[in-house]
Amino acid sequence: MKLWQKDKASLKEVETFTVGKDREMDLYLAASDVLGSLAHTEMLESVGLLSKDELVQLQTELKSIYQKIQEGKFELQDDVEDIHSQVELLLTQKLGDIGKKIHSARSRNDQVLVDLKLFLRNEIEKLVISIQSFFELLQSQSEKYKEYLLPGYTHLQLAMPSSFGLWFGAYAESHLAGMDEGALDQFEALLTAPDQDVYAWLRGAEPVPPDYDNPVFAGLKQMCAQQSPRWKN
Secondary structure (H helix, E strand, O other), rough: OOOOOOOOOOOOHHHHHHHHHHHHHHHHHHHHHHHHHHHHHHHHHHOOOOOOHHHHHHHHHHHHHHHHHHHEEEEOOOOOOOHHHHHHHHHHHHHHHHHHHHHHOOOOOHHHHHHHHHHHHHHHHHHHHHHHHHHHHHHHHHHHHHOOEEEEOOOOOEEEEEEEEHHHHHHHHHHHHHOOOOHHHHHHHHHHHHOOOHHHHHHHOOOHHHOOOHHHHHHHHHHHHOHHHHHHO
């Protein structure tokens, strides 16, 4: 039974067409969903909607679910609609009505937005780290071969003298372009800004605004396309 389902079952073909690979994407968001819920329970306890004992029980179970996600042992059951429902189901199975309180004071849209923002932050961090190691390799090769001279060319004509090391350095600098703190700060601001559908930009449903069309976003978009074939153009 789906959250939106009434007294009649939908056609399986229609549901398959409309849902597509959403469940696969939800598995990518699983860790982010649990982290968001951990923070949400802190808020619920701070305003009196959870007791301290209930907070401890919920966070213990959420951390257990998170551990299973990290170990690759987490999955969506066939009759469960999405990641939010799966986490809530696991909590209620363990804690009863206390588990249902995880959904207090927030909507599904709230959860989706938090999940996506946490997911994107993590993907950006991984992207920067992966490029950094390649950048350092190119830089080390640049230093190693700086004395290996070769002629520079412009329009097939001999120009300024150069080196094999400088050639490596040029590639290093090209990968560094756009990966500075300013670009990362820009994305941090973007992820907290209202009315910005980053998800639509990543999957190609909407064009990327010129202000955000930089190497950080291009790399992130490519990474997401590789993880979810449905996003490929």
